Amino acid sequence: MSEIKIHIFHIGKVCVAPELPFGGEHCSALKASGVLDRKSKRLWLPVSAYLIECAHGNVLFDCGWHRDMSPHGVFERRAQIRSLGSLPLYFTNQVVVESSAAIDEQLAARGVAPVDWDAVLLSHLDCDHANGLKLVADAKKILVSKDELRFAENGSPVNRIRYNADWWRGTKMQTFDWNGLIGSAGRSYDVFGDGMLVMVNIPGHSKGLCALRITGEDGRLRRQRLREKIMGADAALRHRRRPRGAEKVARVDQGTESGAELRCVHRQPRFRCQTGRDYIIKE
Numbered sequence: 001m002s003e004i005k006i007h008i009f010h011i012g013k014v015c016v017a018p019e020l021p022f023g024g025e026h027c028s029a030l031k032a033s034g035v036l037d038r039k040s041k042r043l044w045l046p047v048s049a050y051l052i053e054c055a056h057g058n059v060l061f062d063c064g065w066h067r068d069m070s071p072h073g074v075f076e077r078r079a080q081i082r083s084l085g086s087l088p089l090y091f092t093n094q095v096v097v098e099s100s101a102a103i104d105e106q107l108a109a110r111g112v113a114p115v116d117w118d119a120v121l122l123s124h125l126d127c128d129h130a131n132g133l134k135l136v137a138d139a140k141k142i143l144v145s146k147d148e149l150r151f152a153e154n155g156s157p158v159n160r161i162r163y164n165a166d167w168w169r170g171t172k173m174q175t176f177d178w179n180g181l182i183g184s185a186g187r188s189y190d191v192f193g194d195g196m197l198v199m200v201n202i203p204g205h206s207k208g209l210c211a212l213r214i215t216g217e218d219g220r221l222r223r224q225r226l227r228e229k230i231m232g233a234d235a236a237l238r239h240r241r242r243p244r245g246a247e248k249v250a251r252v253d254q255g256t257e258s259g260a261e262l263r264c265v266h267r268q269p270r271f272r273c274q275t276g277r278d279y280i281i282k283e
C-alpha cells in the first residue's frame with residue numbers, strides 16, 4: 001500500500017490591500033494594488049506552497065518567496081524592490097520571509113535534499129508563487145502551462161509590472177499543453193499520465209492558472225479535511241460528482257472556500273492552514 005502525503009508550507013507572509021484577494025475578478029489593478037488606500041487597511045496573510053510525496057517522488061506545488069526578498073528574515077525594502085523588479089509590485093506586496101521559512105530551507109529541515117526534488121508544478125507565475133523558483137531550480141522537472149507563460153509574457157502594461165521573467169529565466173522551466181478536458185474550462189494536464197496529479201486550468205485571475213487535482217484510492221475523511229480547511233477549490237469542480245476514492249482539488253489562490261472571489265493568492269485571515277502537518281491519502 002502506498003501513500004500520498006501532502007505537506008503544507010507557509011513561505012513567509014505578505015501585506016496586501018484587501019481588494020487584492022477579495023476584490024473580485026473585475027477589481028482594477030490600481031485598486032488591488034492598494035496604493036490609494038491607507039496602510040492600516042492592509043492585511044498580513046500567509047503564502048503557501050505544498051509538498052506532495054507520492055509514487056512519483058517529491059512534487060512541489062509552487063515555491064513562495066525567494067530568500068532574497070528577506071535576506072535577514074525581516075522586512076527589507078531595498079531587497080524586495082530588487083527581487084520583485086518593479087516599484088509598483090513592491091507597493092502591492094510587502095513581504096517577510098522569516099528565518100528558515102524559504103522553501104529550500106523548509107525542505108532541508110524535512111530531510112528532502114535537492115537530489116530528491118522530482119518536480120515543481122507552478123499554479124501560475126505571480127510573484128508569491130514563482131518568485132522563489134530558483135531556490136528549487138535543481139528539481140528534475142519544472143512545469144507551468146503554456147497559456148500561463150504566454151500570458152505572463154504578453155507585454156501588456158499591467159503584466160510588465162506584474163511578472164518578472166528573472167524569477168524563471170535560466171531555470172529548466174518547461175511549458176505543457178493541455179492534454180485533458182477536466183475542469184470547468186475543459187482544459188487539464190495529467191502530469192504523469194496516470195491521473196494521480198492533474199493540473200486543472202481555472203482561468204480568470206490569470207489565463208493559465210491551474211489547480212492541482214490529487215487522486216488516490218482511499219482517505220475520504222482526509223480529503224474532506226483538505227477540501228474544507230486547507231485549499232479553496234473552484235466551485236464548479238467542488239460540486240461536480242467525483243469518482244470513488246480520495247480526490248482533491250488544490251487551488252493555490254484561496255478562493256470561494258473562504259468567501260473570497262476567485263482572484264488572488266493570499267489567504268483570508270480567518271482561514272487557518274495547519275502548517276507543519278502532514279495529510280495522508282492512502283492508496
Ligand SMILES: [Zn+2]
Pocket residue numbers: 124126205253263264265
Ligand atoms: Zn496570483
